[in-house]
Amino acid sequence: xxxxxxxxxxxxxxxxxxxxxxxxxxxxxxxxxxxxxxxxxxxxxxxxxxxxxxxxxxxxxxxxxxxxxxxxxxxxxxxxxxxxxxxxxxxxxxxxxxxxxxxxxxxxxxxxxxxxxxxxxxxxxxxxxxxxxxxxxxxxxxxxxxxxxxxxxxxxxxxxxxxxxxxxxxxxxxxxxxxxxxxxxxxxxxxxxxxxxxxxxxxxxxxxxxxxxxxxxxxxxxxxxxxxxxxxxxxxxxxxxxxxxxxxxxxxxxxxxxxxxxxxxxxxxxxxxxxxxxxxxxxxxxxxxxxxxxxxxxxxxxxxxxxxxxxxxxxxxxxxxxxxxxxxxxxxxxxxxxxxxxxxxxxxxxxxxxxxxxxxxxxxxxxxxxxxxxxxxxxxxxxxxxxxxxx
Numbered sequence: 001x002x003x004x005x006x007x008x009x010x011x012x013x014x015x016x017x018x019x020x021x022x023x024x025x026x027x028x029x030x031x032x033x034x035x036x037x038x039x040x041x042x043x044x045x046x047x048x049x050x051x052x053x054x055x056x057x058x059x060x061x062x063x064x065x066x067x068x069x070x071x072x073x074x075x076x077x078x079x080x081x082x083x084x085x086x087x088x089x090x091x092x093x094x095x096x097x098x099x100x101x102x103x104x105x106x107x108x109x110x111x112x113x114x115x116x117x118x119x120x121x122x123x124x125x126x127x128x129x130x131x132x133x134x135x136x137x138x139x140x141x142x143x144x145x146x147x148x149x150x151x152x153x154x155x156x157x158x159x160x161x162x163x164x165x166x167x168x169x170x171x172x173x174x175x176x177x178x179x180x181x182x183x184x185x186x187x188x189x190x191x192x193x194x195x196x197x198x199x200x201x202x203x204x205x206x207x208x209x210x211x212x213x214x215x216x217x218x219x220x221x222x223x224x225x226x227x228x229x230x231x232x233x234x235x236x237x238x239x240x241x242x243x244x245x246x247x248x249x250x251x252x253x254x255x256x257x258x259x260x261x262x263x264x265x266x267x268x269x270x271x272x273x274x275x276x277x278x279x280x281x282x283x284x285x286x287x288x289x290x291x292x293x294x295x296x297x298x299x300x301x302x303x304x305x306x307x308x309x310x311x312x313x314x315x316x317x318x319x320x321x322x323x324x325x326x327x328x329x330x331x332x333x334x335x336x337x338x339x340x341x342x343x344x345x346x347x348x349x350x351x352x353x354x355x356x357x358x359x360x361x362x363x364x365x366x367x368x369x370x371x372x373x374x375x376x377x378x379x380x381x382x383x384x385x386x387x388x389x390x391x
Contacts, residue, residue: 004211007168008254009134009145009175014247016239019135019178022047022088023054029131029173030086032057034079036099038064038091039137047090059084063091066162066272066279067098068152072112075102087132089172092193093141093150093279096134101149103129104170112151117369118163119153125167134172137181139232139245140193140280142200142253144175152273162269164369177250179243183236190233191343192280194245198225198336199283200252203262206294206308207373214259219315221251226316226335233343260373263290263365267387270364277351284345288337289389295329297376305375349391358387 013025026033033051035058037044048058059082061075075098079087084106089099101112107127113120134144143149148164182190201221204214228244235241268282291309298306306329313328316335323331353361362383365371378386 090135093143096143097149103132106130139249145253195284196280197249204255209260262374266368266371
């Protein structure tokens, strides 16, 4: 067995109605909270009242869209100007990542670009982040338990990129996951974020950084997402499905932060920075094509990771389905393809991505930190063909 390390949030609070415990959980952490959010004003007002009952002043800051370097620096300025000693990120992965980065910079000083991978100085984060709580409302990125914050960098033209601040010091003190917060999430967001969670479980399980602990979590996440995502998309008030998806997203975040991801997320960083395409939609559009390419490459190399795709297929299928490994691999690919169709995931061409843009995107993807965890290196022409197929 290979050596491995394992990171996660020190405290995870999961369950229906648990948002009612926010004031109780936040009280030991500070007195003035920067609340980075992507929630309706009435929900924000209720949470601020909750916090006030525990003597905590709320400093709200809306996060619209995926955070950029400018957004993070503005959040940091707001936190410092208001003497915030803690943070709360509530909403989708964007709000949580912005809160995560702001909490990290509050404790470590400097700006986002000082610590960003690939496009920044890449300095090490050496001090624990200011105390913060992560509260996801969408079931997708698992950002509530990851040790990286994804941030967009607008360099202009071909230099737009998404990269991360990354450190175990960025993990929240508490991840608070209440599936009831997902009830009002619209179907298209449910679809794209849910496909991201499924993708992260699949990529973490097949990653070259996988270990026995991440394997167990990732497969549980695959099973739950496979049975629940269509139901959550069709009926947003199906709390059993919302609960399964909230847990799948949580498991995907723990798995990816310890095992890494793969080619889907290698592409997602530059594509999401260069084109107006939601992260989950990129993942959903690319996932079946990356699975096909990886399975072909692994089979040609007689690589032991190939059987993992068969295991994924068996987890997705009804119990006690006795099929060969090859049939199980094809079943996994077919399941993901049909799921993307049922969830009405659009092709990438709808977001302005053209064949002319592909060489640059492949070059940028090869520099992404996620690409090095793909189970087998994929040559440039294969990566090119994956993007063509996803258009």
